[in-house]
Amino acid sequence: MTTYRSAWLDDDLDALRELARSFFAKELTPNIDKFIEQHHVDRDFWTKAGALGLLCASIPEEYGGGGGTFAHEAVLIEEQAKAFDTSWGATLHSGIVAHYLLHYGTEEQKRQWLPKMAGGEVVGAIAMTEPGTGSDLQNVKTKAIRDGDEYVVNGSKTFITNGSQADLIIVVAKTDTSEGAGGISLVLVEADRPGFRRGRVLDKVGQKGQDTSELFFEDVRVPVSNLLGTQEGQGFVQLMQQLPQERLIIAVGSVAGMEAALEVTLRYTKERHAFGKPLFAFQNTKFTLAEAATETRVARVFLDDCIARHLRGELDIPTVAMAKWWTTDRAMSVADDCLQLHGGYGYMTEYPISRMWTDSRVQKIYGGTNEIMKEIIARSL
Numbered sequence: 463m464t465t466y467r468s469a470w471l472d473d474d475l476d477a478l479r480e481l482a483r484s485f486f487a488k489e490l491t492p493n494i495d496k497f498i499e500q501h502h503v504d505r506d507f508w509t510k511a512g513a514l515g516l517l518c519a520s521i522p523e524e525y526g527g528g529g530g531t532f533a534h535e536a537v538l539i540e541e542q543a544k545a546f547d548t549s550w551g552a553t554l555h556s557g558i559v560a561h562y563l564l565h566y567g568t569e570e571q572k573r574q575w576l577p578k579m580a581g582g583e584v585v586g587a588i589a590m591t592e593p594g595t596g597s598d599l600q601n602v603k604t605k606a607i608r609d610g611d612e613y614v615v616n617g618s619k620t621f622i623t624n625g626s627q628a629d630l631i632i633v634v635a636k637t638d639t640s641e642g643a644g645g646i647s648l649v650l651v652e653a654d655r656p657g658f659r660r661g662r663v664l665d666k667v668g669q670k671g672q673d674t675s676e677l678f679f680e681d682v683r684v685p686v687s688n689l690l691g692t693q694e695g696q697g698f699v700q701l702m703q704q705l706p707q708e709r710l711i712i713a714v715g716s717v718a719g720m721e722a723a724l725e726v727t728l729r730y731t732k733e734r735h736a737f738g739k740p741l742f743a744f745q746n747t748k749f750t751l752a753e754a755a756t757e758t759r760v761a762r763v764f765l766d767d768c769i770a771r772h773l774r775g776e777l778d779i780p781t782v783a784m785a786k787w788w789t790t791d792r793a794m795s796v797a798d799d800c801l802q803l804h805g806g807y808g809y810m811t812e813y814p815i816s817r818m819w820t821d822s823r824v825q826k827i828y829g830g831t832n833e834i835m836k837e838i839i840a841r842s843l
Contacts, residue, residue, distance in 0.1 A: 466759065468766045470533050470773060478519070478530075479537045485514055486545040494671065497549040501663045502626055502673035511552065512582030518556045521564055526577030532557075532707065532772055536714045543718035544725075546814040548821045549671025551587075551624040555579065557711050558704065559586030562632055562648065566690045566700055571650070575630060587628035589619035589677055590701070599634065599701060600643045604679065606635035608686065608694075613637070613649055615657075615682040621828070625675025626663050629653050633679070634701065637694040646697035648690040657682035668820030705830065706779055709786040710772055712829045716793035716822070717765045720758040723793075723818050727751065727800040730815075747803055754796045761789050780842035787835035790825035797822045 489510060497503050511517055519534035521527025528534060535557045542550065560579050563572055578584035595601050604617025615635060622628075631651045638645035651658060661676025691700060728751060731741040741747050768785045771777040797819045801808035808815050826832045 466762065468762070468769070470766060470770050471537075474530075475533055475537050478534055479541055481514060482516060482538050482541040483545075485511065485516060486541060486547070490542075490545050490547055490550065494545075494547055494549065497547075497671035501670060503550050503671065505627065507550065508552075508582035508585055508627075510582070511550075512580060517552060517582055518560050518576065518580035520557070521560050521576055521580060525564070525572050526580035527560070528580075532710075533769065535711070536769055539711060539714045540718040543715050544722045546722065546817060547671070548669040548817075551585075551627075551672060553711055553715070554588070554623045555586045558708050559588050559630075559632060561707065562588065562690060562700065562704060565704070566648070566696070568687070570687075571690070575650075579630075584629040585624055585627045586630050586632070587622055587624040588632040588634070589622050590634045591619060591621045593618060593620050600646070600698065602634055602636060602646065604633065604635040605639060606633065606637050606647060606649045606684075607639075608637065609683075611686055612683045613686060613688065615649060615651060615679040615684065617679050618661075619677040619679075620661075621664070622675050622677050624673060625677055626660055626673035631677065632690065634697060637689075637697075641695070643698035644695050646701075647694045648697045648700055649684060650688040650690060651679065651682060651684055655682045655684060666824070668817070668823055702779075706777060706782045707772070709782045709829050709835075710768055710777065712825055713765055713768065713782070713785040713789040716789040716825055717758070717761045719818055719822055720754075720761055720789075720793050720796045723797050723800040723815060724751070724754050724758050726814055727754075727803050731803055741803065750799050750803060754799055757792050757796060761792055765789060780839050783830075783835040783838040786829060787826075787832035787839075790822070791832060794819075794822045794826060 489507060515528050516538060519528035519530045519538060520532055523529035539553050560576060563575055575584060579586055590599060592602055606613040606615045615633060633649045633651050635647060635649055636645045637647040657680045659678040661678060664674045666674060731747050734741045765785060768777055768782060801815050801819045804813060804815050807813050810816060
């Protein structure tokens with residue numbers, strides 16, 4: 463089978479891939495079980511990665527980043543997926559939180575926070591979801607009401623990636639409670655502010671090593687200079703402008719997960735014997751893997767087109783919605799088929815396919831549910 467190579471790759475990205483693969487093999491893979499047990503990665507893992515330039519790779523060098531593009535982030539996402547890890551929240555930190563600061567932050571905010579994020583000294587999070595508000599961001603209840611030269615933040619958030627370790631949180635809040643989308647703003651809240659409190663790290667079906675947490679804000683006062691953007695009420699537009707990259711990130715992880723699941727299952731079925739011959743020799747095995755390989759290639763080609771469009775600044779919202787729902791749906795299907803081919807061993811946590819199966823399920827939910835993606839696509843038809 464001819465080896466497929468994405469057209470957007472180059473020698474610089476190949477070198478980054480080798481660096482990431484080596485780092486993950488040394489520092490990540492041996493500690494995955496530990497991270498799962500403690501529900502977070504070790505804090506020095508962030509600084510080790512930062513020292514190697516594996517954080518904020520797509521942030522300009524003048525702000526401490528790697529000076530790369532989304533392609534650099536995509537390579538890192540792929541290598542983390544192929545290391546069978548979902549514990550480390552660097553994808554959100556570098557590909558999402560840092561870009562809100564880069565695109566909407568003041569020069570002072572960018573110089574204060576981005577170099578520290580690139581070095582791993584500061585961990586970033588974004589707090590969108592609330593206990594009663596999922597994909598409906600227009601109806602958030604968290605408030606940031608101006609009082610003189612400060613905002614007073616009150617509310618609660620849940621399902622927050624990096625929640626237990628974050629030093630800087632971008633909070634989606636209402637600065638004008640009389641408005642819907644027009645009343646939403648993004649406000650920076652430092653974790654050491656009085657009144658900020660972390661809740662429990664949530665016990666999830668999958669992605670157990672990721673410190674997904676509850677956050678609480680009780681009369682948290684931040685200076686008005688912590689507003690992200692030039693004026694209040696820009697938050698919803700900012701979210702809509704950045705969500706396409708978030709959804710593309712999810713698609714990258716999904717396709718890389720499909721490729722990893724296929725790889726480990728091919729190896730398993732060729733090594734494992736039943737009835738005197740390798741599992742791969744059975745027609746059902748071959749046909750199942752042929753279907754998985756085809757779906758994985760189709761997903762990769764579609765994803766590569768989306769990445770190329772994004773690098774040119776041409777990726778539209780309906781297309782990335784297609785990529786998000788379809789790749790996450792197919793990733794779950796491929797993981798399920800691959801687990802089935804492992805038999806009873808596929809249900810054992812010591813086999814990577816079991817974690818890939820449980821970890822994949824949430825991708826159909828976060829970043830906007832797949833049902834919302836279909837609504838977005840339908841509006842464009």
